[in-house]
Amino acid sequence: MSDVKHLESIDDIGQNAWDGLVPGSRFYQSHAWLRGQERPDFATAGYVTVMNDGALAAATPYYDFPARTAPPLPDVAQGYRVLRVGTRTGNHNEFLVSENPGRESENPGRVSEDPEKARELLGDLVAGVAEKAADLGCDALLFDCLTTDSLRRLAGLYPVQAQLRAAEAVLRNDGGTFASYRGMLGRNAVKRDYEIRRFENSGLRMETAPLSECVDEFAPLVGQTMDRYSASLDPAEIHAFLSVQARCLDGLSTVFRCVDEEGRLVGGNLCFAWRDTFYARVAGFDYTRTRNAFEYFNAVYYAPLRHMEGAGMTSLHLGLSALEAKVRRGASVCPLWAAVVPLPLTANAGLRRDVAADRKLADALMTEAGGGTDPEEWDLASIGPL
Numbered sequence: 215m216s217d218v219k220h221l222e223s224i225d226d227i228g229q230n231a232w233d234g235l236v237p238g239s240r241f242y243q244s245h246a247w248l249r250g251q252e253r254p255d256f257a258t259a260g261y262v263t264v265m266n267d268g269a270l271a272a273a274t275p276y277y278d279f280p281a282r283t284a285p286p287l288p289d290v291a292q293g294y295r296v297l298r299v300g301t302r303t304g305n306h307n308e309f310l311v312s313e314n315p316g317r318e319s320e321n322p323g324r325v326s327e328d329p330e331k332a333r334e335l336l337g338d339l340v341a342g343v344a345e346k347a348a349d350l351g352c353d354a355l356l357f358d359c360l361t362t363d364s365l366r367r368l369a370g371l372y373p374v375q376a377q378l379r380a381a382e383a384v385l386r387n388d389g390g391t392f393a394s395y396r397g398m399l400g401r402n403a404v405k406r407d408y409e410i411r412r413f414e415n416s417g418l419r420m421e422t423a424p425l426s427e428c429v430d431e432f433a434p435l436v437g438q439t440m441d442r443y444s445a446s447l448d449p450a451e452i453h454a455f456l457s458v459q460a461r462c463l464d465g466l467s468t469v470f471r472c473v474d475e476e477g478r479l480v481g482g483n484l485c486f487a488w489r490d491t492f493y494a495r496v497a498g499f500d501y502t503r504t505r506n507a508f509e510y511f512n513a514v515y516y517a518p519l520r521h522m523e524g525a526g527m528t529s530l531h532l533g534l535s536a537l538e539a540k541v542r543r544g545a546s547v548c549p550l551w552a553a554v555v556p557l558p559l560t561a562n563a564g565l566r567r568d569v570a571a572d573r574k575l576a577d578a579l580m581t582e583a584g585g586g587t588d589p590e591e592w593d594l595a596s597i598g599p600l
Contacts, residue, residue, distance in 0.1 A: 216335070217265040218342040224248045224261060224275070231270040235310035238489030238529065242304025247486075248275050250462035251302045256283045259302070262342040264335055271312040272335040276343055277302045278350055287356070288552035290377040290567075294354035296554070297347035299340075305359045305534055305550065306382060309367060311335050337371050344559050357553040362597060365551045369565035369599035372555050376565060378572040378594070379552040381579040383540035383586070385515075385530040391523050392516075398544050406543065409508035410516055416507035418472055418480060420517045425467035426460040429453065431479045432469060435498030442501065456484075459495075470517045472499075472509050480504060483513040485521075491529040492522050515543050537579065541586035548591060549576070563599050 221227060229245040236244050252259045257277040264272035277298045279285070287296065300307035311332050340355070347355055357368065359379055368374055387395045396403045413420075425432075433453040440447055459467070463486060472481040481499030485492050494514055518530055532540045537547055572594050580587050590596075 216271070216338050218338055219263045219265065220342065220346060221261040221263065223252060223259070227261060227263060227270070227273070232273060235270065235273060235312055236488075238491040239531075240306070240308050240310070241486060241488035241491065241493050241531070242301040242306050243275070243308070243310060244488060246463050246466065247304070248301065250458045251275075253458070257298075257302060260346060262339060262346065264338045264342065266312070266335070269312070272339045273310050274299055274339055274343060275301060276346065288358065288377060288379060290375050290552050291354065291356050291554050294356070294554060294556070295352045296354045296356035297343065297350060297352040298356050298358065299343050300357055300360070305380065306531075307357055307360045308364045309336055309339070311339075333367075333371065336367060340368070340371065340555070341559060344555075344557055347557060353557050355555045355557065357551075357555075359550045360553050362549055362551065362591065365553055365565075366597065366599050368553055368555070370563050371561075371599075372559055373562050373564045374553050374555055374566070374599075376551050376553045376567045378549055378567075378575045380534050380550045381537060381547045381583065382534055382550055383532040383537055383545040383547050383583075385519075385532060385540070385543070385545040387519065387522070387528050387530070387544070390526065390528050392520050395519050395544065402542060402544075406516070409511050413507045413509065413512040413516075416505045416509075417475055418505060418507060418509065420512060421471040421473055422517075422521065423469050423471055424460075424464050425456065425469055425484060426464045428469050428471060428479070428482065429456045429460055432456065432482050432484070432498060435479065435481060435500055436496055437498070438500060439498045459484075468518075468521065470513045470521075472513050474503070478503075481509050481513055483518070485518055487525060487527065490527050491531055492518055492525075492527050493531045494518065494533065511539075511543070537583040537586075541583045546586045546588065547579070547583045548588075549579075549594075565597070565599050569594070 224245055232245045257279040260276050262274055263270055343355060365376055399406055433456050437449045437452050466486045468485050470483045471479055474480055480503050483497040484495045486495060497514055532545055576594055
């Protein structure tokens with residue numbers, strides 16, 4: 215018997231129970247990450263849980279943004295007053311549904327092996343969020359940066375309006391060693407070896423530290439890099455979000471610190487470890503002190519991949535931007551979607567989208583990436599509800 219609950223803080227939900235729903239690909243929906251996103255100055259957070267025989271069986275966060283801090287809406291959501299469902303940041307959303315509803319899973323983070331039960335739980339979850347959205351005066355639910363599998367599951371229950379949103383890059387090294395990573399690269403390994411040697415001969419070196427030990431020195435370099443790429447953010451805000459992450463996620467954090475001969479920070483890359491996946495979150499460099507030694511690629515790719523070998527991780531999550539550089543270093547590229555479900559909910563399953571517009575963006579993303587795209591996964595004509 216399912217029981218839908220509405221909660222105001224992730225701290226109202228047991229961390230072990232919540233994280234039991236979260237596999238390696240869903241760090242941005244983990245308990246610790248979501249705790250760090252509870253910032254009422256940006257949005258009011260809430261959570262819907264579905265309990266099955268007393269055990270947590272499905273869950274999602276949602277966020278109600280005031281107009282002054284609301285992120286831009288994707289085209290498909292224009293004209294709606296939406297409640298955003300799923301993680302507030304991270305650009306990766308999937309549904310959290312238990313493998314074994316009604317009892318503690320022996321394999322945390324696996325999706326349900328009972329398709330009908332999973333369908334029922336997802337329906338209860340979305341209906342619970344829709345109830346909250348109606349109370350807030352919203353007329354639609356927005357699921358942004360949703361994976362293709364989750365889009366299909368959603369469209370198998372309700373009428374969904376969707377658009378292709380972006381592409382994310384993930385480097386999967388199934389062999390789990392740096393040697394197996396080099397083997398993935400083929401002829402590209404020669405270029406990558408050159409980048410590593412150039413760094414090793416530069417006088418710079420790579421160290422690691424938890425985020426809490428280097429917020430003050432790392433934050434200004436993040437600001438410099440954001441300025442360089444026209445993504446400026448207030449320095450105080452950069453320091454604030456890194457401080458919050460250090461408080462909530464320090465045990466999962468690794469900063470790859472690129473330092474000079476005196477140990478002064480030249481640049482760095484913040485990663486978080488979750489299950490079998492390492493998440494590259496943000497990098498920053500002082501470009502007046504770099505030495506044309508491929509510091510960025512060593513801090514963001516090669517040092518984390520060596521670190522992963524010792525930690526038993528096999529995937530490096532690299533996010534949305536600079537797709538070509540990521541593909542050239544072994545990443546594959548997967549589509550992400552924006553999906554809108556109008557309210558009130560109706561039981562008419564289906565998926566509606568602008569196929570021509572999706573194809574145009576897909577072609578642009580695939581051209582930018584220059585490879586790393588699975589033809590079957592990017593066969594957008596075949597995407598429909600389960």
